[in-house]
Amino acid sequence: MPYNLPATRLLMNRLRQVMAEDGDTRFRLDQVVRIIASTMVADVCSIYLRLTDGALLLIATEGLKPEAVSATRLGSNEGLVGLVARRAEPMAIQDAPRHPSFSYRPETGEDPFHAFLGMPILRGGRVLGVLTVQNRTERAYGDDEIDTLQTIAMVLAEIVDRMDPEHMSNGDGTKKERNLASLSGRVLCEGLGYGRAVLHDPVVPAAKFFAADQNLEAQRLKDALRGLKDSIDQMMALDGAALGDDPRDVMETYRLLAHDPSWAEKLREGVRSGLSAEASVDRARREHRARLQSARDPYLRERLNDLEDLDNRLLRVLAGDDGKPQISEERSVLVARRLGPAELLDYANAGLRAILMEEAAVSSHAAIVARALGIPTLGGIEGLTTRVDQGDWVIVDAEKGVLHIRPDDTLYDAYKGRVALRSERQATYAALRGLPAKTKDGTHVSLYLNAGLDLDLDMLDQAGADGVGLFRTEFQFLVSETLPRLNDQVALYKRVLEKADGKRVIFRTVDLGGDKVLPALNLKREENPALGWRSIRFALDHKGLFRRQLRALVRAAGTGPLTVMFPMVTVPSEFFEARDLLMKEVAWSEDQTGKKPSKLEVGVMLETPALAFSLSELAGQADFLSVGTNDLMQFFFAADRMTPSVSDRYDLVSPAALRFLKQVSETCADHSIRMSACGEATASPLSALCFLSLGFHALSMPAGAIGPVKRMVRSVNLGAFREDFLKVLDAPDDAFRNQVLALAADHGVELSDG
The missing domain is CATH 3.20.20.60 (Phosphoenolpyruvate-binding domains)
Known part of the structure; x- marks a missing residue:
């Protein structure tokens, strides 16, 4: 069967059905690899899970020997799968055995396969695993196949991120309890805070990845793009009397990006392939974020930041009121890659216990607003948004500059002791x-x-x-x-x-x-x-x-x-x-x-x-x-x-x-x-x-x-x-x-x- 757009839609529809079904993780992954292999006319489809030590464990396959599942373990620098994980980008190779990074593992029975397409499974820029397809004959994989596999990898990220490899061998697929993690940051506003993480950037849940009605999704995307462009045009309609005749290059560039037909066409293409409008935008956001991770040129990073901001704005337009972060009456800690002063002021009366930012300096205006609000705040936390999930309990130590994610009872008891001591100090100062x-x-x-x-x-x-x-x-x-x-x-x-x-x-x-x-x-x-x-x-x-x-x-x-x-x-x-x-x-x-x-x-x-x-x-x-x-x-x-x-x-x-x-x-x-x-x-x-x-x-x-x-x-x-x-x-x-x-x-x- 030739690979074409109807086949892509069929694949997306079948994946949507699998995602909606009940069943353990192992069973669902087995279904996923079978669907991908049959729809993409591939002889092999496999999923590898990246472990904490960087090794890659085979957790599902169609085409390799079944006994290799949970037994084949590749080192972090081993084979083409390891290379895809290290580079965090797709690799398409016509004749894999001739590639210098090829590693032969006899227990998998992969002797006869030549063509190889590997796709990193990414979540927030973090590599969770690798999705691969292989064919017996030498062949070149097309751009549409690479795009489709990238979309599937995005869906798989939501499943793989919570898997515990220790339970895969018995088919249990037990949900992984993520361990305590501690990250360092810079104190922007001193204090101590404890609560559940609330993500500022829009999150697209797995349940909304696929389009139930493609015509409806196409119209939703069209309306949202129009709304986004109108809002940016309004931002441009400033009172320019005080500016003289100087060009407003930065805002004009931002406006041009929003009106860029290639960006919009990429989003429409995602909807035509069977994705929801939100998932299509999220796919673009993941691409921009992955490129941002490796970009070194300051101008390119600036433009990629602009593109990601546009992605987030468009997701909020699509979500309407549902796209706003839900600050609960209980303890909430706001988590963001970066925040402008106006965005931060929106949370002034939200009762936040702390604020965490991936990109912020002590003297930035976001930091100054945080101090004005008197909310304990840490900034400059590398990898923050890839390590914290919605609803995670966190302790924010904005005295020592440390964030504790998913703390245990010992840490929480120590935190309560620190809070008591801080209260005593504050009473002394008040006197x-x-x-x-x-x-x-x-x-x-x-x-x-x-x-x-x-x-x-x-x-x-x-x-x-x-x-x-x-x-x-x-x-x-x-x-x-x-x-x-x-x-x-x-x-x-x-x-x-x-x-x-x-x-x-x-x-x-x-x-x-x-x-x-x-x-x-x-x-x-x-x-x-x-x-x-x-x-x-x-x-x-x-x-x-x-x-x-x-x-x-x-x-x-x-x-x-x-x-x-x-x-x-x-x-x-x-x-x-x-x-x-x-x-x-x-x-x-x-x-x-x-x-x-x-x-x-x-x-x-x-x-x-x-x-x-x-x-x-x-x-x-x-x-x-x-x-x-x-x-x-x-x-x-x-x-x-x-x-x-x-x-x-x-x-x-x-x-x-x-x-x-x-x-x-x-x-x-x-x-x-x-x-x-x-x-x-x-x-x-x-x-x-x-x-x-x-x-x-x-x-x-x-x-x-x-x-x-x-x-x-x-x-x-x-x-x-x-x-x-x-x-x-x-x-x-x-x-x-x-x-x-x-x-x-x-x-x-x-x-x-x-």
């Missing part, structure tokens, strides 16, 4: 809330809150903060599909000032670019965006957008005080140009409304080392300076903070970094420039202690860090500690951090972390 942050020798320290959303301000009094030392205004841009209008910005800034209730709020103007990508404004792909067209550079080149924000800040302040600072200033002229624009808006407001801020303070962020050598030019011009540790340290050490392999390699608590900050402090003192520090580094009591010793007496940090830092402040005699600290800084040894820790212990300083 300090109304007390001043004053050292034993009388130095007052101002502890401010880092914020980016108005919900952050709810923590202001609860944390005992003196005000907001860093309000990241770009978040209003990042969580919206369109540019926020003037009135929307005014409303946000007014709410922030009202919630602060007279406490100082330092607004940082828009810091877009780098890791903070707004689709409508990310105009050109850059090789090194952290060093590129971003922050104040971007704002000064988009004066319409920038002046609109400055006008909103002035209008929100009314006749009250206003404090503004400009980010990533590299040379003094950038500060002067930005300040002049602000003063024009103040003058415009006074002329048009008769109102202007009662007190206006304009500051500068020190985030580039170059500015540290121009501070004398800012004397009498800038009202204050704030050290932004996140960017400053990545530029100082030439280590991208978004790259896990180097972001943790260098330590702020090191002689070079602290000597540089000491120089900054002394220069500011010489020129009477008030100074403070903000960023992730200030959240550590040890780092905060170093800042205090260098003369920084105003620190801004996440809400959860204020209690531990205040406890440290109240325990130290700063004058005595500073004297010894500077001696150590002048003569450090190779373990400088340990030197500082030992010094703190000698002085009785209470540090809750290292």
Whole structure:
């Protein structure tokens, strides 16, 4: 029988019947290999299961000797089957015995077979096994046969993933109880959480793989594609007045991908072969994800990420309300490959116990939103979405940066003990809330809150903060599909000032670019965006957008005080140009409304080392300076903070970094420039202690860090500690951090972390 589309449909229909039938796993697999062999006119069809040690066990066959099932075991590097598993991609060979990787196993009786087609059985990029067909004659397998076998492998993944090879020999096919697994990640928001995994990315269950009515599925796919295109076209219909004439390359590329006829035709082809609309999209998603696993070119990875995002969007359109993650009233832990800030905010009131992300850095805007929500969060967990299944129980240790999947009773008991200890610590910090942050020798320290959303301000009094030392205004841009209008910005800034209730709020103007990508404004792909067209550079080149924000800040302040600072200033002229624009808006407001801020303070962020050598030019011009540790340290050490392999390699608590900050402090003192520090580094009591010793007496940090830092402040005699600290800084040894820790212990300083 020639291989054609009707044969493919017949195969899919027969597989759908098998999937719907009751019966043990062994019986169903035997049926599957018989159906594939007969429909594809193959002499052999076999399924191999990948074991924990990488070996491949024959678990079902049609055409090889039956006694080889559960007896033939190939090493991870053995034979063509092993090669398919290693490469995680299909292999079609006309004359297998001549291939250098061919391995002859006499117990299978495979002597007469020549043509070989092997397909990896993948789930989330993880190889679960290999599906093969063989023929006696030498022949070339066609693309349609390869596509069909790939679809069958997708179906088999749902069966094979839960099989226990120890029970295959007796035909039991017992469902495998998956073992405990522990993965490492980066702490994005500290805390502890326990609950059932809820997958953010749409999941297509095996029951929905096959089309009962192909015409209906074709229409569903057509309607969903139209809905997807319309939604993306709406995203493109932005208010572009503030953008000038620059092309919106990234969003246009995304739109072109959605309108790509080859992508749509690939999906329609899947439906014509007998797949449901969801399964056809899922097959494309698996292909994109598998290619992403091996892609090294940054541009290709970017496009494959876009394609996978489109796949997920289309699956959600197809599913409607059913496609939304189901957050139950009991404990739920959200699991995602990556999340944008807007997506994360959708879960703000869902009662999540923790958040897990495969792709996220400590300083990403998703991490900042997680901290604002106060939900324990881990990011940068390699292989997360391939290791966690819907409904798995997980323990999230966002203190040590460890995820425990399917924990046993011993781990759970230890977790409960950790929760009790954490509650005791939190009670200790809460008792300090109304007390001043004053050292034993009388130095007052101002502890401010880092914020980016108005919900952050709810923590202001609860944390005992003196005000907001860093309000990241770009978040209003990042969580919206369109540019926020003037009135929307005014409303946000007014709410922030009202919630602060007279406490100082330092607004940082828009810091877009780098890791903070707004689709409508990310105009050109850059090789090194952290060093590129971003922050104040971007704002000064988009004066319409920038002046609109400055006008909103002035209008929100009314006749009250206003404090503004400009980010990533590299040379003094950038500060002067930005300040002049602000003063024009103040003058415009006074002329048009008769109102202007009662007190206006304009500051500068020190985030580039170059500015540290121009501070004398800012004397009498800038009202204050704030050290932004996140960017400053990545530029100082030439280590991208978004790259896990180097972001943790260098330590702020090191002689070079602290000597540089000491120089900054002394220069500011010489020129009477008030100074403070903000960023992730200030959240550590040890780092905060170093800042205090260098003369920084105003620190801004996440809400959860204020209690531990205040406890440290109240325990130290700063004058005595500073004297010894500077001696150590002048003569450090190779373990400088340990030197500082030992010094703190000698002085009785209470540090809750290292």
